[in-house]
Amino acid sequence: MNSKIRTLSEELNRNFKERDDEIAGSLLAMISGEHVLFIGPPGTAKSMLAKEMCRCIDGGSFFYYLLTRFTTPDEIFGPLSLSSLQADIFSRKVDGYLPSANVSFLDEIFKANSSILNSLLTVLNERRYHNGSEILSVPLLSVFGASNELPEENESLEALYDRFLFRYYINYVQDETNFVELILGHAEDFAPSVRLTIGEIEALQRGAGGVPIDEDVLDAIVVLRKEFRSGGISISDRRWKKMVWVMKVAAHTIGRDRVDKTFLPILQHMLWNRPEERVTLRKRLLEMAVAGGINIEREQKDLKDLHASAVLAKDFSLPVVVTCTSCGRTFTTWKELQNHASYPDHTYKLPDGDELYQVWKHRVSPRLLPSLVELFATKGTPVILSMTARDRELYLGEIDDFERELGSLEGDLGRERDELLQRIEGNLWLTPGDREAILAEYDRELRKGAAPRPTGTDPSDD
Numbered sequence: 001m002n003s004k005i006r007t008l009s010e011e012l013n014r015n016f017k018e019r020d021d022e023i024a025g026s027l028l029a030m031i032s033g034e035h036v037l038f039i040g041p042p043g044t045a046k047s048m049l050a051k052e053m054c055r056c057i058d059g060g061s062f063f064y065y066l067l068t069r070f071t072t073p074d075e076i077f078g079p080l081s082l083s084s085l086q087a088d089i090f091s092r093k094v095d096g097y098l099p100s101a102n103v104s105f106l107d108e109i110f111k112a113n114s115s116i117l118n119s120l121l122t123v124l125n126e127r128r129y130h131n132g133s134e135i136l137s138v139p140l141l142s143v144f145g146a147s148n149e150l151p152e153e154n155e156s157l158e159a160l161y162d163r164f165l166f167r168y169y170i171n172y173v174q175d176e177t178n179f180v181e182l183i184l185g186h187a188e189d190f191a192p193s194v195r196l197t198i199g200e201i202e203a204l205q206r207g208a209g210g211v212p213i214d215e216d217v218l219d220a221i222v223v224l225r226k227e228f229r230s231g232g233i234s235i236s237d238r239r240w241k242k243m244v245w246v247m248k249v250a251a252h253t254i255g256r257d258r259v260d261k262t263f264l265p266i267l268q269h270m271l272w273n274r275p276e277e278r279v280t281l282r283k284r285l286l287e288m289a290v291a292g293g294i295n296i297e298r299e300q301k302d303l304k305d306l307h308a309s310a311v312l313a314k315d316f317s318l319p320v321v322v323t324c325t326s327c328g329r330t331f332t333t334w335k336e337l338q339n340h341a342s343y344p345d346h347t348y349k350l351p352d353g354d355e356l357y358q359v360w361k362h363r364v365s366p367r368l369l370p371s372l373v374e375l376f377a378t379k380g381t382p383v384i385l386s387m388t389a390r391d392r393e394l395y396l397g398e399i400d401d402f403e404r405e406l407g408s409l410e411g412d413l414g415r416e417r418d419e420l421l422q423r424i425e426g427n428l429w430l431t432p433g434d435r436e437a438i439l440a441e442y443d444r445e446l447r448k449g450a451a452p453r454p455t456g457t458d459p460s461d462d
Contacts, residue, residue, distance in 0.1 A: 001204060002254050004194045005031075006428050008056050015190045016049060017178035020431040025166045025269050026053050028429055030103065030142045031201055032208075032249040034242060035124055035163055037109070038146045039275070040170035047105050048187060050144035054103035057141070058195035063101035067111045076106075076116055077129065090132035099129040099138050102198070109145035110157055117156045124163040141201065150274065165242050169275040208252040213244065213259045220264055220288040224271070227284075233273065243270050250429045262423045264289045265434050282437075290420065290442040319376060322348050325356060337372075348372060417442060 005027060012023045022038070029036045030053060038046040047064065054062035065076060074080065076098050084091040094100050106112075112120060123129050127138045145164055151157035173179045221240065228235055247263045268282045316334040323330050326346040331337040340346065341359035347369060348357045358369040420442060424435045 001196075001200060002428070004196060004200075005253060007194050008192055008196075009428060011190075011192055012052065012056075015052070015185075015187050016045060017182050018173050018175065019045075019049065019170075020433065021269065022049060022168050022170065024429050024431055025168065026050075026142075026144070027056070028246065028250055028253075028266070029166045030057070031196075031204055031253060032246045033141055033205065034165040034246060035143045035145065036166040036168070037161075037164035038144065038168050038170050039148070039150065040146075040168075041148060041172070044170045044172060045187065046144075046146040046170060047107060050103065050105035050146075052187075052190050052192075053142070053144070055190065056192050056195055057102055057201075058197045060102040060141075060198075061100060061139075063096075063098050063104040064107070065098075065105075066107040067109060067116075069111050069113055071111070071113065071116065073116055073119065077119060077131075084132075091134065092131055094129070094131060094136065098123065098140075099131070099136055102139055102141050103144070104140065104142075105144045105146070107146045108148070110147050110149075110151040110160070112160065114156065117160060121159060121163065124160075139198075141198075162236055162239065165239060165246065166269050167272060168269060169278070204249065204253055208245070208249040211248040211252050211257070211259060213248070214261065216261055216291070217247070217259055217264065220261065220291075223288075224267075224284070228271075233277075235271065239270065243267055246270070250427075254426065254428055260423065261289050261291070262420070262427055262430070262438065265438065266429055286437055286441040287445075289438050290445055320350055320352075322350065322372065324348055417446075 009023060009027060012027075013020060016023060022036075026036050026049065028034075036050075038044075038049075040046070051062055051064070054060045065071070067076075074092075078092040078094040078097040078099065081089075081091045081093050092099075098104050119129065123138050123140065124143060127140055129136045129138050143164075151161050173182055221244070225235065225240065247259045247266060250263055250266060251257075251259045265282070265285050268278065268285050272278050272281055318332055318334060318337065321330050321332055322337055324340065324346050325348065329340065331340065337348075337359060348359065349355065350357075356369050357372045357375065359372050417439075421439065424430055424438050427435075430438070
């Protein structure tokens with residue numbers, strides 16, 4: 001199944017340009033039995049993509065209709081059966097209509113009128129259709145809805161909007177090369193080399209129920225819910241439950257034994273109510289996807305503390321006594337001289353001459369003088385550790401311990417990155433853009449606040 005879905009994803013992406021997110025989400029929606037909403041201008045291949053999704057189902061039936069405010073239930077659910085009416089039975093002939101379809105595409109979905117909405121809501125959520133006194137089981141995998149705009153404030157339309165778990169805002173093709181391939185191509189001739197059977201999809205859904213969810217994933221969902229509530233954004237309990245279900249299906253489909261935090265970015269297409277929320281939501285989910293495991297913030301603090309300890313442990317003797325010509329103080333260690341050099345107008349001289357120096361190469365002063373740092377460097381080893389032989393041995397041992405611990409910590413972080421890379425590379429529900437963004441977020445978090453580790457130096461050379 002993993003191989004089949006990967007093949008379908010690759011073939012669909014070759015056929016539809018700049019639709020990575022929509023293709024991955026549509027395949028996952030069909031397998032998990034959820035619905036997809038496309039919002040965007042006309043002419044963006046929304047209906048064609050839904051139709052090709054149906055072709056990925058072996059023997060799948062497809063129903064398409066463009067809704068208007070005048071659309072009647074007969075056009076969606078089938079005409080009344082005249083023979084049944086003669087027997088005083090209200091019944092529709094549903095064959096070839098929505099109640100008999102595996103995949104459906106309803107264009108201008110939010111133009112559905114009240115005579116259609118109630119039956120449509122039941123079909124979407126419960127997979128049941130009340131055909132007169134008979135209740136029919138609907139073989140529907142997914143309904144793809146499309147609209148040029150979000151629904152107006154209307155209780156019935158909001159309920160319909162909530163039934164579509166996956167939501168995508170689709171725009172025209174942006175890249176010029178992709179655009180040329182689009183207008184010269186023949187997307188309508190798409191024929192998948194492999195197909196999924198209804199039985200395979202049902203087996204996947206049965207197996208997904210037992211997939212466990214990592215604690216840090218559940219913690220992330222609870223945090224998200226609190227953040228949404230504090231921001232005045234309402235997400236129904238039904239949607240949260242369905243999102244967890246989809247992640248289980250996603251994990252089971254690719255052979256994972258649990259849902260880990262790298263599945264969280266999938267939720268970016270399920271949580272937004274308005275398109276302008278997508279960017280902020282995506283960033284938050286990426287942050288959560290790389291949190292946990294090795295505590296990066298703690299390790300960064302440890303690294304900084306180790307580097308700071310190494311610096312504080314060092315105090316060096318100057319080769320000669322340095323005298324401040326401005327105040328007459330003398331200095332024999334670098335620490336004392338560096339602290340005193342914070343006064344920008346002070347100058348210094350050596351015992352064997354009257355030439356004036358400054359400590360640093362650049363400073364705020366009316367005069368630019370030769371630098372003591374550069375002077376000592378030209379004479380070979382500029383300073384020596386101001387320690388006894390025993391203290392020096394202990395100090396160098398401590399530095400070695402620091403370096404070993406630094407190397408161990410950085411090695412742990414490197415191994416965690418490799419593990420993260422392996423998990424996201426094998427997750428076909430993440431698009432190339434998702435994988436790149438997750439790694440970039442991990443590297444950004446790793447660099448944030450971490451002190452650079454000195455390389456190629458030996459503390460004993462100081």
